[in-house]
Amino acid sequence: MFKDYTKIIIKSGDGGNGAVTFRREKYVAAGGPDGGDGGKGGDIYFQVDKDKNTLIDFRYHKKYKATNGENGSGNRCNGKYGHDLYVKVPIGTIIKDAETGKVIADLSNPDQTELILKGGRGGRGNSHFATPTRQAPRFSEDGDKGEEKEVILELKLLADVGLLGFPNVGKSTFLSTVTEARPKIANYHFTTIEPNLGVVKTKDGDGFVIADIPGIIEGASEGVGLGIQFLRHVERTRLLLHFIDVSGTEGRDPVQDFYTINQELQKYSEKLSKRKQIIVATKIDSKQDELYQELKDLAQKENLEFFAISAVTGEGVPELIDHITQILKTLPKEDLIESEERMVYTLEDKGPGWEAVREGDTFKVTGRAVDRLMGRINIEDNESMYYFHKCLKEMGIDQKLKELGICEGDTVYISDWELEWEE
Numbered sequence: 001m002f003k004d005y006t007k008i009i010i011k012s013g014d015g016g017n018g019a020v021t022f023r024r025e026k027y028v029a030a031g032g033p034d035g036g037d038g039g040k041g042g043d044i045y046f047q048v049d050k051d052k053n054t055l056i057d058f059r060y061h062k063k064y065k066a067t068n069g070e071n072g073s074g075n076r077c078n079g080k081y082g083h084d085l086y087v088k089v090p091i092g093t094i095i096k097d098a099e100t101g102k103v104i105a106d107l108s109n110p111d112q113t114e115l116i117l118k119g120g121r122g123g124r125g126n127s128h129f130a131t132p133t134r135q136a137p138r139f140s141e142d143g144d145k146g147e148e149k150e151v152i153l154e155l156k157l158l159a160d161v162g163l164l165g166f167p168n169v170g171k172s173t174f175l176s177t178v179t180e181a182r183p184k185i186a187n188y189h190f191t192t193i194e195p196n197l198g199v200v201k202t203k204d205g206d207g208f209v210i211a212d213i214p215g216i217i218e219g220a221s222e223g224v225g226l227g228i229q230f231l232r233h234v235e236r237t238r239l240l241l242h243f244i245d246v247s248g249t250e251g252r253d254p255v256q257d258f259y260t261i262n263q264e265l266q267k268y269s270e271k272l273s274k275r276k277q278i279i280v281a282t283k284i285d286s287k288q289d290e291l292y293q294e295l296k297d298l299a300q301k302e303n304l305e306f307f308a309i310s311a312v313t314g315e316g317v318p319e320l321i322d323h324i325t326q327i328l329k330t331l332p333k334e335d336l337i338e339s340e341e342r343m344v345y346t347l348e349d350k351g352p353g354w355e356a357v358r359e360g361d362t363f364k365v366t367g368r369a370v371d372r373l374m375g376r377i378n379i380e381d382n383e384s385m386y387y388f389h390k391c392l393k394e395m396g397i398d399q400k401l402k403e404l405g406i407c408e409g410d411t412v413y414i415s416d417w418e419l420e421w422e423e
Contacts, residue, residue, distance in 0.1 A: 004155040006058045007098055013041025013066040013082035015120035015143025018128070020378075021074035022136065033136060034076050035125030038143040042066030042082035044117040046095055048107050049088035055155050057088075066117075069143060072125045082119055090155055092236065098150040108156075108236075116151070120144035123375065129387065139384040142375030159197060159211035160328055162234045164265075165243035166257055168250065170282040172196065173311040174243070175212045178321055202325045211237065235269065238331040239324065240277040246292045246308075247283035254281075254295040276331065278305045280320065285310040356397060358404045363412040363421075365397055374415040 016038025023031025044066055064087055070079030095104045095116065105114040123141035130137055163171040179198025196212040213234055234240070242261065244254045258279065266273035279299045281292060292308070299306035307323070309316035353369025373391050378384040392398045401421070406412065410421045 004055060006055050006153050007062075007150060008058055008153065009063045009148065009150050010044045010087070010117055011063070011065040011148040012044050012117040012119040012146035014068040014146045015039070015041045015122040016069035016071040016079035017142045017375075018123035018125035018140035019072035019074060019077075020126045020138055020140045023075070033126040033130050034074055035127050035140050036072030036074070036077040036079065037125050037128075038072050038122035038141075039069030039079035039081040040122045041069045041119030041143070041146045043084045043115055043119045045084060045086045045113055046093070046105060046107060046116055047086045047088055047113045048091045048093075048109065048111060050091065050110060052088060052090040054090065055093070055153055058153060066119055066146065068146070069119070069122050071143075072122070072140070076125070076127055078125075079122060081122075084119075086113070089153065092156050094154045094156060096152040096154065098152050101152075104151065117147045117149060120146045134383045134387070137383060137387075138381040139378040139387070142372070144372065156236045159237050160208040161210045161239045161241060161324060162237035163210060163212045163241050163243060164234070164261055164277075165282075166245070166250075166252065166261070169243045169245040170311045171212045171243050174282070174309070174317070175210060177311050177314065177317060179210060200321060200324075202321070204325075208324070208328055234265070234275075235272055237275070239327060240275050241280050241320075241324075242277055243280050243282050244295055245283050246281045246288060246295055247286045248288040248291055249283075249286070254291050255298050258295070258298060276327070278307060278320075278323075278327075281306070281308040283310060283312075284308045284315065285313050354395065354397060356400045356404060358406075361410065363401055363404060363406050363410060365401070365412065365414045369395065370397070370415050374417055379417070 018038050019035035021033070021035045023034045025031055044064065064085060066085040067082040069082045072079045089107060091108060091110060091112075093107045095107070095114075096102060097104055104116060107114060121144045123143040126137045126140045128141075129139065163175065165171055175196060175198050178200050198210050198212075199207050200210060201207050211234075242258065244257055245252060246254055262273060262277075265275075279295065279302075281287070281295050284292065287308075296306055305323075307316060307320045309320055311317065354365055354367030356363065356365045358364075373388070373395075377388045389398075401412065406421050408421060408423050412419050412421050
């Protein structure tokens with residue numbers, strides 16, 4: 001089964017917590033704090049696997065998680081780092097943020113590896129918080145939580161040549177004639193229900209890849225028929241062969257068919273509609289002369305190259321293949337994803353680290369920065385609380401609460417803690 005679109009959830013590892021420990025050794029009266037740091041959580045990477053050609057492995061496995069970092073311990077022993085997770089995908093996979101639709105990474109190169117989610121930072125042990133005036137800190141820092149994201153995986157086939165055309169115009173027969181591919185061939189519409197790839201071996205030893213793209217009919221850009229799911233595969237091709245039946249057996253108008261397909265390409269992508277295109281009249285072994293001439297005149301009118309073939313008898317096929325070979329030498333390969341900065345989600349990408357609001361007689365302070373702050377506070381320890389108030393001032397939270405009108409004795413919720421405000 002060919003699978004070219006799926007959604008999965010990925011989560012990087014949590015950072016380990018720092019330790020609160022003190023050195024206890026014979027003949028050492030005041031060893032001081034020696035809590036080690038927590039280990040960093042594992043990162044999430046996506047990596048191209050040359051042995052994969054579909055996204056079928058993601059059909060049942062929907063969640064991927066890197067391991068957490070371990071907690072720190074005494075004697076300044078740091079926790080182990082979490083193991084990074086490498087998610088293997090086929091070449092041509094695009095990773096998008098499911099929420100925004102923005103491209104995170106385009107894995108279109110062999111052996112390409114991209115960092116997608118960073119693991120949470122490990123928390124610092126109490127040894128980091130010792131000062132000349134605070135020699136026995138009884139607090140440490142919790143590790144940061146890892147990031148969790150839903151992402152879209154889209155596979156866009158990496159082919160040099162794409163075959164366009166309505167169903168049953170001879171694309172699959174042509175593909176089976178010029179390559180080793182063996183697509184299903186029958187005399188009914190939508191015989192081809194998934195993209196087929198084949199490699200053409202040329203006389204000079206070079207080769208190129210052809211993709212038979214099904215389902216592009218009127219309304220495809222809005223999802224009609226097999227729909228928009230296959231239009232994405234055309235984006236990667238450098239050259240389009242537009243197959244049009246001139247036998248008249250289907251009762252179709254070849255000129256109208258040409259404009260209908262191209263309108264769908266333009267609706268889907270303006271850039272795609274300008275891709276180099278060759279008109280290929282098919283089934284000329286049983287052609288209707290009037291339809292054939294109309295299509296030939298159309299090619300001249302649109303200033304497009306025109307070839308006539310019969311995939312069954314082989315007429316015109318060698319000449320078309322030779323011409324494609326020469327054309328591809330003049331068409332550079334390009335990154336078809338619009339140039340934009342590749343995103344890696346980090347803990348800093350969340351915008352402001354905190355937000356303070358007033359709700360009636362109470363005040364609330366929320367945000368990742370205050371979550372991290374509360375993770376390193378021991379409310380039962382005076383030195384820890386002093387450190388807490390100092391951080392509130394340095395972060396500007398103290399000033400913001402005063403601007404909101406907080407007074408002595410008012411209730412303030414900071415993260416999950418309910419506290420009484422003291423000047």
